[in-house]
Structure formats: C-alpha cells, structure tokens
Amino acid sequence: MFDLIIAGGTVVDGTGAKGFIGDVAVKDGRIAAVGERLDGDARRTIDATGRVVAPGFIDPHTHFDVQLLWDGAARPALAHGITAVVPGNCSLSLAPLRAKDRRALVGMFQQIEEMPPEAFSEAFEWTWEDFAGYREAIEPGLSINVAPLVGHSVIRLWVMGEAANQRAATPDEVAAMQDLLRQSLDAGAVGLSTSFVDVDENGRPVPSRFADFSELDALSAVLGEQRRMLQIVPEFYATDITIARVDQLAELSLKHGIPTTFSPLFDNRLAPENVSRVLTRVEEQFARGAQVWPQMQTRPIDISFSLLRPSLFFARFPRWVRVLRLPLPERIAALKNAEIADKMIEDAGPDGGMAAFGELVVRAGEAPEHLVGRTLAEIAAERGQSPARALIDVSLEHGLDVAFVAASRGHDDTSRIGPMLASPFVHIGASDGGAHLASFATYGDTGYLFSEFVRGSGALSLEQAVRKITSDTARIWGLKGRGELKPGFAADVVVFDPDTIARGEERPEFDMPGDGMRYVRDSSGVETVVVNGEVAWEGGRYTDAKSGVICPLN
C-alpha cells in the first residue's frame, strides 16, 4: 500500500519531458511509482485533476539561515512550492562562528541583507559554534529541505579573528581555513560562498574580500575533494569585472573539478549589453569544460522604504545611512538640522537628487492621499524644492512615515527577461529569500516565472520552466535524488493550477522577532506541497509536518 497517490494531474516530471495525465505514488518519503494509471491502494489520495503535479521547486540563493531557527518552513517560501532552499550565500553563514564573533556577523547581516538585530537575539539561543552544531540546531524543526552553504567571511573570522578584515592570510591560516571548510562540508555544507562587493555595518569590506586569489584557490581545492559548489557575489554593476570573475571561476572550476555560480546577473537599460556579453563568456567557458552558472532573478526589484528605517536604497549615500541609523528622536533632530540636511542634499548630487530620487513614487499606506502614486519629482516641482529636499521635508511633515517605491531596480524591462531565463546557461535563482526584509518581498519568484514567462510571454514552456527550477537546480548543486518525479527520488512534490499560479501583492507582515516588519507575498495557485512524502502545505495552510532534511549530496 502506498502512503499517498496524487491522481489524475498533468505530471510534469522535471526533466523537460512533455507532461502527461497520470498518477504519482509515494511511499516511505520517496516517489514509488509514476504512470498514466497506477494500480494499488493508498492511505490517502489527492485528486489533482486539472492541476500540474511537479517536483518541488528549489531556491538556490537565500538567506534563511536565521529564520530557520524559529520557522522551519521558511515562510512563505514553502507556500510558493519551494521544497528546498540554499542559505549561507554571499560569504555569510551562522556557522562556523565563535561566540565572540557573533556581534560582527550580526552587523554584516544587518548591513548586507537588511536583517534586524532582534532576529538574532530574541527568538533562539545560540547553542553552537561549529557547522555540525548549527545543523543540529535547525534540522529537527525543518518542514523544508535545506542545502546550506558555509560562508568564507565567517571561516576567516574563526581563523583570523579581528585580522580577518585587515589583511591577507598566512599559509598556516589558509591551512586552518581548509581544515574548517573540510569539517563543514563533512557536516553537510553544500559548498562555500564568498563576496567581492559587500561591506559591513561600518562600511568596511567584509572579510572574504581581503582574501587573495591563492586563498580562494586553496579553499576551492577542498571543495574539489567532494565536488562541492563555490558561490560568489561579483561586482554585478560592471560588465568587464563580471567577465573577469567568470574567468576566475572557470579557472577554479577546471582546476578543481567544481561547479561554480555567481549571483546576481541583471539586465538593465543602463548596461543593455551586460547580459549578452556575460553569457557569451559563460558559453565560451562551458565549451572548455568549466561550470560557471550565472543566476538570474525572474523579477525586477521594487525597493520600498521610508526614512523611518535605513534601506539599501541609500547605500550610495553614506551620510544618509548614518543619519537614518540614529534613534528616532535624534534622527528627526538631525533631519531638521539645516547644516546636516544641506550636506545630505549636497551628497544626493549636483542636480538636487533629481537622478537619484526623482523617480521615487509615494506608496499607499500612511501617506496622505494626495501624495500617493506621484513621483518625488512632481511633488518637488509643486513645492519649488529639489527632490532631495522634498524627500526630507515631506517625510518630516508626516513623522517620517511616508513610504516610497524605487521601482525596477535590477531588471527594468520584463519583456527582455524571458528569453534570457530560457537560455540553457542561465540558472534561475538569486531570490535573496529571507533577506532585505523591510525593503522588498523576496518571495514568489517561481509564481512570477509561470505568470509572466509561461502564461504571459510564452518565453518558456511549462515543462521548461519546471525543469529550470527543479532538476536543473538539483543537478547544478549536486542534490542527491531530488528535482525529478522518478521512482526512488525524494517525494518533494508541488500540485499547482497552471492557470492561476502567481505571486500575490507585496504586503507588510509583522511576524519577525521583536514585532519586526517584513514585506511578503502570498502564493496563489499552489494547492499542495509535499516534502519527503509528508504534506507540508495544502489548502492555504501549513501542516505540522517536520519532514525537511539537510539535503544529502551526490
């Protein structure tokens, strides 16, 4: 007897093969059979008539490291059909980490991923230092599968202490890092992440950026022992540098026999040749036998912010960041201080912030009705002010609680994105799930893939889209026995309505530790999500299933 049969749906098995009407049977957490009409009884049958039955989706770029300590479903990722996530990207992971270095790591998460310090202090006890300990801390509560990366910056912190973001490592220190990485891989890490762009809360480059290439080469040699992944964040704002990073990754991939990936890769009118040039180089490197996978998001990034909280939107303007980090009374006083405000406006550019802020749109919410939907350039012109001055004054007039949207950062023309996503050299990812909590929702990229690029433009077939976010991802990352509906594979399954699957509207949710706010998107069209054979989400509700695991690797 099977544990579960999902019957009568269109089975899209993750390989790219054409879907067919059939059944999927599950037993002992694994796919037991797939066919047009399966014989045999089951403890439970789900009628999937008119629905698609597909492997669970895999999100390869997230920052759920801390959320998994109190929310094993990585909500709302699971509700969008995601059954496996990769945290630990961008050189940051919660292990290995000595107790004395926790403050430094929290500062980096706060600066780079916009995660509040309360998330690291109010919802769990730090019970671990090494990677095996972190695994033990999260695994019992998992409803979703996890393939965690280990961060280069924390490895440097462990070995070098305060010198981690001051200098190159000695040969002995590099050897110690190799040992630590090897221990982490043995404890289940899927690979190593590093960053070439990020800074800490003091504006200083993160530790991984102080590593010379020989250090990264030495760590990649350890990855090569187990064929594990190297993930990097390149200087994505500059095509020539990104191509240089592709070449470096290719060298490491060929030398050590490892897969590599970089994220993000954006398409934007400011650099319209960026993606084509980078992909051409990626294709050349694949032809040599290297594995260098560029990750592209499906969606543009629409950043919401107010002067109530700092935002990555102001990353180019350190003076603004410093002021917006002040406690609220001091912040308001600083913004009212003519000398300080004048310097902030000066920093916004010689055009008074027209280029930087003019296209910002006032978001519905606490703002007065007459401002909602208007650009800051329009409001500034009406007031006879510069946009930077208007941004400060309008905010002050309403207790700083006026939200603005900076639309279409990252990708800015959806019509160009579909063919890029369809490229066999593009890895769909870079969602940043679990990060940038108060700037934008990092959930629903998979629903957006189907609504915009399968039902909408038709740039991808249903089968192509499913393959891109299931078996392709599992193969690239070496996730053992996942990503396909195939007997013996893990029973990670999503049942969805192909006519309605989409992401919901962005909305604030107050469910973070310390009553913190984050933006989320609900799913639509996703009806049932099965993780290792257990129904983890159905009918719009999470179940009590705790069937997630640390993903076994090839």
Add this chain to the structure above:
Amino acid sequence: MNARLIGASIKRMTLARQRRFVTPHPDETLEALAARALPDAPLADAVDQIRAWNLHIFAMRKPRGLMLGSDVVFVEPPLT
C-alpha cells in the same frame, strides 16, 4: 594565478580576448602593482593609468584607493 595576466593566458586557449587584469599580491602597493603590470611605462604614468582604468577601486570605493587581495585590477582600458 595572482601574478599572471589571466586574460592573456586564456587567449592561448582560444577564448575571445577580454580586458586584461591582474590581482594584487599580499601587501602590494599601487606603485609596485603598476610597475609589475606595466613594466615598460614610466612609473608615474603607469600609476596614473592604473588609477584611471580602475575607478571601482580608486574612485567609487570608500576608503578610496584601498586595494584588496581579491580585487580585479585592469591593466588596459576598456576594449570597446
């Protein structure tokens, strides 16, 4: 890999030519890197050129000009 011109080495493997770069040696100064990368140019000119070709380090970064071991340092202007 630190000390060699990655773009040049790849050219021998029939990849399309890309902009050449080096990565800094540990504790290497700008002057030392410029002398290494552009040995035929007068040092002052070499330093000026390295600065001009690498605004991501010498203009955009704070603190400005802090060279890191992981940096890509271009040793020629953009190809297009």
